[in-house]
Amino acid sequence: MDNANDANNAPEQDDPIKGVGCARKRKEDARFIQGKGNYVDDIKMPGMLFADMVRSPYAHARIKSINKEKALALPGVHAVLTADDLKPLNLHWMPTLAGDVQAVLADEKVHFQYQEVAVVVADNRYIAADAIELVEVEYEELPVLVDAHKAMDDDAPILREDLVGKMDGAHSKRVHDNHIFNWQAGDKDATDRVFEQAEVTVKQDMYYPRVHPSPLETCGCVASFDKVNEHLTVYITSQAPHVVRTVVSMLSGIPESKVRIVSPDIGGGFGNKVGVYPGYVVSIVASIVLGVPVKWVENRMEHLSTTAFARDYHMTGEIAADSDGRIKALRVNVLADHGAFDACADPSKFPAGLMHICTGSYDVPVAHLNVDGVYTNKAPGGVAYRCSFRVTEAVYVIERTMDVLAQKLGIDKAEIRRRNFIKAEQFPYQTALGWEIDSGDYHTALEKVLEACDYEGLRREQQEKREKGELMGIGLVTFTEIVGAGPTRNCDILGVGMFDSAEIRVHPTGSVIARMGTITQGQGHQTTYAQIIASELGIPSDEISIEEGDTDTAPYGLGTYGSRSTPVGGAATAVAARKIRAKAQKIAAHLLEVSEQDLEWDVDRFKVKGVPGQEKTMKEIAWAAYNDRPEGMEPGLEAVDYYDPPNFTYPFGTYLCVVDIDKYTGVTKVRRFYALDDCGTRINPMIIEGQIHGGLNEGFAVAMGQELPFDEQGNILGNTLMDYFIPTFVETPKWETDYTVTPSPHHPIGAKGVAESPHVGSIPTFTSAIVDAFSHLGTTHLDMPHNAFRLWQHIRELGLDKRTG
Amino acid sequence: MITSQFQYHKASSIEDAIQKLQNEEDAKLLAGGHSLLPMMKLRFAEPPYLIDINDIPELQGIDLQGDTIRIGAMTTENELIASEILQQHCPLLVEAAKLVADPQVRNRGTIGGDIVHGDPGNDHPAVMLALDANFIIQGPDGKREQPANGFFLGTYWNEIAEDEILVAIEVKAQKDNQGFGYHKLKRKTGDYAVAGSPVMLTLDGDKCSDIRIGLTNVAPMAIRATEAENLLKGQEIDSALIEKAAEQVIAACEPAEDLRGSSEYKSHMAAEMVRRSIQDALQRARS
Secondary structure (H helix, E strand, O other), X not given: OOOOOHHHOOOHHHOOOOOOOOOOOOXXXXXXXXXXXXXXXXXXXXXXXXXXXXXXXOOOEEEEEEEXXXXXXXXXXXXXXXXXXXXXXXXXXXXXXXXXXXXXXXXXXXXXXXXXXXXXXXXXXXXXXXXXXXXXXEEEEOOOOOOHHHOOOOOOOOOOHHHOOOOEOOOOEOOOOOEEEEEEEEOHHHHHHHHHHOOEEEEEEEEEEEEOOOOOOOOEEEXXXXXXXXXXXXXXXXXXXXXXXXXXXXHHOOOHHHEEEEOOOOOOOOOOOOOOOHHHHHHHHHHHHHOOOEEEEOOHHHHXXXXXXXXXXXXXXXXXXXXXXXXXXXXXXXXXXXXXXXXXXXXXXXXXXXXXXXXXXXXOOOEEEEEEEEOOOOOOOOEOOOOOOOHHHHHHHHHHHHXXXXXXXXXXXXXXXXXXXXXXXXXXXXXXXXXXXXOOOHXXXXXXXXXXXXXXXXXXHHHHHHHOOOEEEEEEEEEEOOEOOOOOOOOEEOXXXXXXXXXXXXXXXXXXXXXXXXXXXXXXXXXXXXXXXXXXXXXXHHHEEEEEOEOOOOOOOOOOOOOOHHHHXXXXXXXXXXXXXXXXXXXXXXXXXXXXXXXXXEOOEEEXXXXXXXXXXXXXXXXXXXXOOOOOOOOOOEEEEEEOOOOOEOOEEEEEEEEEEOOXXXXXXXXEEEEEEEOEOOOOHHHHHHHHHHHHHHHHHHHHOOOOOXXXXXXXXXXXXXXXXXXXXXXXXXXXXXXXXXXXXXXXXXXXOOXXXXXXXXXXXXXXXXXXXXXXXXXXXXXXXXXXXXHHHHHHHOOOOOOOO | OOOXXXXXXXXXXXXXXXXXXHHOOOEEEEOOOOOHHHHHHOOOOOOOEEEEOOOOHHHOOEEEEOOEEEEEOOOEHHHHHHOHHHHHHOHHHHHHHHOOOOHHHHHHOEHHHHHHHXXXXXXXXXXXXXHOOEEEEEEOOEEEEEEOOOOEEEOOEEOOOOOOEEEEEEXXXXXXXXXXXXXXXXXXXXXXXXXXXXXXXXXXXXXXXXXXXXXXXXXXXXXXXXXXXXXXOOOOOOHHHHHHHHHHHHHHOOOOOEOOEOHHHHHHXXXXXHHHHHHHHHHHHHO
16 A cells, blocks of 8 residues: 555644644744755854865875965965974874874874875865865875775784774774674673574675765864853854754863854755864864854765764674474674774764664574774774664664575575564564564564565566566565664663653743754754644644754754654653643642642643533633642743653564666666655654655665775775765655554653664665575575676676577 | 856857967857756866857757758757647657756756757767767868767767857657657756656668667667667567577667666667667657
């Protein structure tokens, strides 16, 4: 079934409150569709200067000299800064979120192509662009390390001279100068024992390519230091403005109370805008030194080449099973390419993110995960690209390996999943790698999709096609996500627990302003948070203003990434609203001269039980809160909540994809893509639909075309939109969506988060479909991207493109 | 992504533009700008002087005189697509223009700019070869005619002098016993072709009396698959013969490897595009 209309299952005209469940239009769209958004590059300040970067043409080289004279002589150039200028401030290196350090401007050596070597500050961006060409840098090339598999060879070039001899890494002992960490989860010995005795084992190597989120808006900032008041304001494209404030204060020594970070409208983040980039640091330094605002906005090539990439995981999945295909153990090994600095944006204790959710939707008795991180001459990063900290990689490895197991045993891939699912009655379920999955109903979701798509019919059609020599593939994935980082007992960033916050104030006339520690980048927070409050307080969501992103006004929060806004920020919002309603109940009891227990809540008012007409609306109560309240109660009607989630939430889904592959060109046509998502309670079905379409588009992009390859000299290839695949309307398949609702038992309104599921779930579905087209010929796996060229090579290896003439 | 400094002049006539070409050192003509401006923004090209020829009246318009269609060099891709004359008398050009880049580029990009720029990835050069087009070129000494066949000499290298301007393209109206085919493989909207092939075929009864096969982006410049053409000419075309021609196409290609694929892949895709274009052309010529 196509839910395009069904998404409007609670039309806004039928819901005066426009609360939870209402497919109301987005409050933010009025300004976006009129071109009235306010992005970083829209911000103009008096006397503002522009920064531009001198970047390295080499992936690994020693800097012999830097001559700024010609650049400084160009009229309109104010400053040229290098690492030597930052050294006295101790800002030539900065800490990363992963416990490593990263060069702000290259210090004696460059470690990747396009690395920041010097910054030019000029009257305008045109002069700055001319000036960077006048900075003369002399390099001595060094041997380049591109292949992560060679990083820990005895004769590998040593990249990080600053770390030589420092064998205690942030997360483990380092066993090689290019080694960053070893990280393990689960029981290795018990897992190995099961593998030794298993009836069936399968093993599949797979590479998840280096890709880049490449949101519409690139990264940038405007830094403005007020020398008189010693107050620093930074407008920045940040998904985590409060964390940035803390980092800026720690780096600069300016008290956190005198640092204001503002994330204005953001044109997409997808994990790319979580970290702190050299461009931000040098803009701040330049503004402090020059005493005027400094703007830095990167171009698309800089963006794709230097800001945070995602994935680059070399994975091996192994399953031990019985002959009926029931899983007995899972073993996953990963070689993680982190580039030149470990700047992964993960909770501090998890250098491989939440990769240990890799047992997936299955009842796996015992498992072991081993991850080694290494340095290479590539840009740093390793962020969650529209996923919650490596969940995409985890889902990919388990879903691929499940298909391989099914294939080896000759069991259908739907059936092997049925046999291994965690059953509905097993929730909450403790996984072998330490997670507690809160709720799920995997069998129902799977059967619903199989029926909707006539899976049996598709298999029959495939059989007929195969007999005619045509390539048709059916992909199936049953994924479980882990989102909403996270409980502060195990999740922190730079030591700050990953709670989030909401502050709600009801005005005397009954309208509301609320502020959260998260920050919308397209998710529609101004709409969905208002809907949560509307349902909790009975105040129409149209009268509820939501503000985020200004650290001077919003409560401290960890920001928006990893699908954490609804699970954490949304929970804080509901809890804060309930505190207000509790106070409102006291006021209502006072006004109605009954006891609190005599009252019941009905949409937007408290009613005296059994006495029709005896009631007070929330608007009346709000007015009373400012003038007629019970004895001893403080005036006003507002509440704050800092919400520390008791657990993550675990959205899940079943996705099915049908592809037809042209065996003479390698071109894939996605004939059908059916996505069933269960994100628990659905706040705004229309926004969910949009999120799923967006996530599927990005999943399609990753699976079918995106990659950032490097040549042997470490030159990044494909760093423009000529090569880097951003699908347009023309390429994008038609999406069919569906849902089930299995609320989270621990979330105040049962919501789980949704924006990332379609990305996480769709990518292995495409691979599953592509491989399925060749599975009758013995193919068990094909690495992404599944572009026409790569598929044609496989077709040719199999000799399928011969014409009979 | 910001160009070096340059001067800009909007030419009022062909003579004005030629005069500026002669007087200003390293001046470049600016047509739609969709190839030149990106190169300038990357600073791969840093012309100090641009002569904008978009608004010169003599470079506009599509006319049919007898069996000859004259297309002004500054006709945009979308004007080609919308032209009833071309839809009726030269459908190959319309179909080719529809697959050029993306809607934004087709709004500004011109047929003349595409032909003269000299990038082997541009689509019109091979189409011009298949159509046996004639170019009207004007220089300081007046106008001359130049067949498309022999115009494309190499990458960014054509049979045109520094101070000459392509004024118009002339093609013959398609006849009833002719059929065209056009297939282009590209990774995504806006990308250059992995390989492309326009084909124009003439039937005499069941036999192919003439065939012209153009190839896009599989050599330093647009080329014709001459050996394949010779194999098919005078023959009754069947699938076995098309296979032989496809082998000749592969032999004729010398594409550069890039992220679109290996040299082998591109050559095979050129052959595949030719197969499909010949089939379409045959079908159209017969009906």
